[in-house]
Amino acid sequence: MLDTNIRPSTPRRLLFLYEILALILLFIYQKDNLDQYIIGIGIGLILLVHISNYLLLKISKGDNYIFLIATMLMSIGLIMIYRIDSQAGVRQLMWLALGIFFFYISYFLVRYLKGLNRLIYIYIGLAYFLFILTFLLGKRTYGAINWIRVFGVSFQPAEITKLILIFILASFYYQYENFKEMKYSSYILMAIAYSFIGLLFLQRDLGMAVIFYAIFLAIQFIYEEDRKLILLNIGLAVLGAIIAYQAFSHVRIRVATWIDPWQYIDDKGYQITQSLFAIAEGGFFGKGLGLGHPHFIPLAYNDFIFSAICEELGVFTGMGIIMLFLLLVYRGFKIALGQSNLFYRILALGISTLFGVQSFIILGGVLKVIPLTGITLPFVAYGGTSILSSFIALGILQAASEDFEWRMSDD
Amino acid sequence: MFNILSLLFKYIFIIIIYMFIFSIIRLIYLDIKGMNNTALGGAYLKLVNRKDSIPFKINEYYSIGEGLTLGRRGDNDIVIKDPYVSKDHFQIVKDEDEYFLEDLNSANGTYLNGERIQDVVPLKDGDRIRVGNIDFLFVNKGM
Numbered sequence: 001m002l003d004t005n006i007r008p009s010t011p012r013r014l015l016f017l018y019e020i021l022a023l024i025l026l027f028i029y030q031k032d033n034l035d036q037y038i039i040g041i042g043i044g045l046i047l048l049v050h051i052s053n054y055l056l057l058k059i060s061k062g063d064n065y066i067f068l069i070a071t072m073l074m075s076i077g078l079i080m081i082y083r084i085d086s087q088a089g090v091r092q093l094m095w096l097a098l099g100i101f102f103f104y105i106s107y108f109l110v111r112y113l114k115g116l117n118r119l120i121y122i123y124i125g126l127a128y129f130l131f132i133l134t135f136l137l138g139k140r141t142y143g144a145i146n147w148i149r150v151f152g153v154s155f156q157p158a159e160i161t162k163l164i165l166i167f168i169l170a171s172f173y174y175q176y177e178n179f180k181e182m183k184y185s186s187y188i189l190m191a192i193a194y195s196f197i198g199l200l201f202l203q204r205d206l207g208m209a210v211i212f213y214a215i216f217l218a219i220q221f222i223y224e225e226d227r228k229l230i231l232l233n234i235g236l237a238v239l240g241a242i243i244a245y246q247a248f249s250h251v252r253i254r255v256a257t258w259i260d261p262w263q264y265i266d267d268k269g270y271q272i273t274q275s276l277f278a279i280a281e282g283g284f285f286g287k288g289l290g291l292g293h294p295h296f297i298p299l300a301y302n303d304f305i306f307s308a309i310c311e312e313l314g315v316f317t318g319m320g321i322i323m324l325f326l327l328l329v330y331r332g333f334k335i336a337l338g339q340s341n342l343f344y345r346i347l348a349l350g351i352s353t354l355f356g357v358q359s360f361i362i363l364g365g366v367l368k369v370i371p372l373t374g375i376t377l378p379f380v381a382y383g384g385t386s387i388l389s390s391f392i393a394l395g396i397l398q399a400a401s402e403d404f405e406w407r408m409s410d411d
Numbered sequence: 412m413f414n415i416l417s418l419l420f421k422y423i424f425i426i427i428i429y430m431f432i433f434s435i436i437r438l439i440y441l442d443i444k445g446m447n448n449t450a451l452g453g454a455y456l457k458l459v460n461r462k463d464s465i466p467f468k469i470n471e472y473y474s475i476g477e478g479l480t481l482g483r484r485g486d487n488d489i490v491i492k493d494p495y496v497s498k499d500h501f502q503i504v505k506d507e508d509e510y511f512l513e514d515l516n517s518a519n520g521t522y523l524n525g526e527r528i529q530d531v532v533p534l535k536d537g538d539r540i541r542v543g544n545i546d547f548l549f550v551n552k553g554m
Contacts, residue, residue: 008438014431018424025420028413061461065435072431285425288417313424320428327435 008064012053015072019046022079022289029083029290037090041082044093049075052100060107062401063335067103069328070379070394076321077380080309081301084294088301088382095384099391106395110347111402117343120171124192127164130157131199138203158200158208159389163396165196165212166219166350173223174343186226190233197240204250207361207373213237214357215350222349258371271298275307275366279315286314301382303374306366321380322363329356335401348400351393442471454510456489459539459546467492469545478504481542482515495519495543503534510534510551519543 023042082089137148179185200209261269294300294308310318332352339345365372376386479488482499497517514521522541538549
């Protein structure tokens with residue numbers, strides 16, 4: 001069955017069909033109080049997805065599945081966000097357009113800028129600068145200081161810092177032979193990574209701290225020659241988790257509401273129970289788009305979009321989303337294996353880990369598999385900086401999927 | 412009216428999403444199957460074009476071994492059903508650890524690094540062989 005010929009354009013057509021049908025349905029749903037946005041958002045979405053996919057096919061000789069998967073995820077997300085709140089849907093479309101623009105920018109920068117692998121000190125400085133900026137200008141939302149407002153736009157610096165961390169690790173292990181001559185260089189790198197994680201803890205951004213830690217550990221596990229360090233790291237992580245649990249009350253609350261949210265249903269556990277109710281309400285095939293009650297879910301188009309999708313479009317769609325993420329991560333590792341340049345290979349590896357861990361943390365959180373931490377589902381959830389950083393990461397991955405050494409010999 | 416449509420559409424959405432996933436898995440599967448023979452080592456031809464931009468069956472890699480032939484007819488080592496390709500288009504032969512490219516009087520010619528070849532020419536690592544719209548890279552790391 002897998003052997004039969006298949007046209008490469010088939011997934012694109014299915015994506016188009018999905019978008020058209022969903023938009024027609026939303027059009028009928030809103031026919032009593034039709035606003036001017038629906039036409040705009042429909043045309044905008046379809047043009048955005050298909051022009052960018054077509055362009056990429058012309059420009060890039062690399063992988064052509066990752067962007068397709070990302071656009072499918074973003075279509076599912078956008079239609080759901082628009083159905084919950086049409087204003088947010090319009091804003092999300094603008095963020096997506098900007099995100100795709102940044103996708104191309106980061107793609108071209110990574111592809112054509114040489115010497116990205118020698119800027120390790122600049123990356124480290126930039127990361128600390130963003131942290132300091134967060135502490136100086138940050139405001140507290142949902143218990144975490146991770147937002148700053150610049151020119152009226154809310155902005156989450158840690159979303160950018162996580163990409164910088166990948167660049168730091170990639171340039172460090174790219175020049176590993178040089179750094180090995182420096183004494184304790186691996187320990188210094190570790191201290192830097194731990195300082196990032198500690199700062200995130202102070203900001204109470206637990207989800208992001210876990211992402212940073214996972215990326216650091218994954219790349220160190222693969223490339224570090226001093227194997228003791230890895231054991232040390234795992235030991236420190238366990239120790240850190242215990243200390244954090246003892247020292248910070250907000251960590252204890254997260255764990256308590258994870259173990260038994262029903263006990264705190266009127267207060268702290270409310271988010272998780274509403275999420276579970278919504279998923280159970282949907283069943284395998286869902287209530288149908290527009291027939292569920294996503295307004296009962298707190299932060300329905302943000303952290304809990306997965307529950308809202310499960311309620312209206314069914315657990316099968318939810319499993320589909322998980323499969324799309326699996327495919328995305330699989331392609332990312334495949335790209336890393338095929339890339340002969342070490343720097344770009346580590347970048348691809350770090351970004352695949354990022355997508356995998358980030359989607360696991362939030363999906364696990366809303367499904368009550370692991371304690372809930374507030375991070376966004378890449379490409380699906382509403383959120384400006386998160387969309388931008390996901391698309392920038394995707395652009396880097398796209399650039400890394402190309403054969404660099406072959407291009408250099410060609411030019 | 413809306414309710415019935417919505418109930419109907421939710422099944423259609425699930426079917427479309429799964430068909431999308433399935434078609435991507437199938438494309439990836441074909442992709443992986445096409446590169447299985449790279450592990451053979453020795454000299455090989457690598458397709459430069461994006462594989463799915465070519466509307467007929469083609470592999471990403473062809474191991475050369477002791478030599479190979481390319482053409483439209485079925486008994487060639489590389490069969491390309493492109494009307495631009497002649498029935499027997501070119502051949503690569505190995506002679507004492509060197510590879511030579513020879514055009515078999517094809518109608519549209521064979522191009523090596525942009526120049527149409529007239530006679531038998533030796534191949535070196537990194538050469539580009541062009542037939543119609545299809546570009547191959549000759550890779551021979553063993554030399």
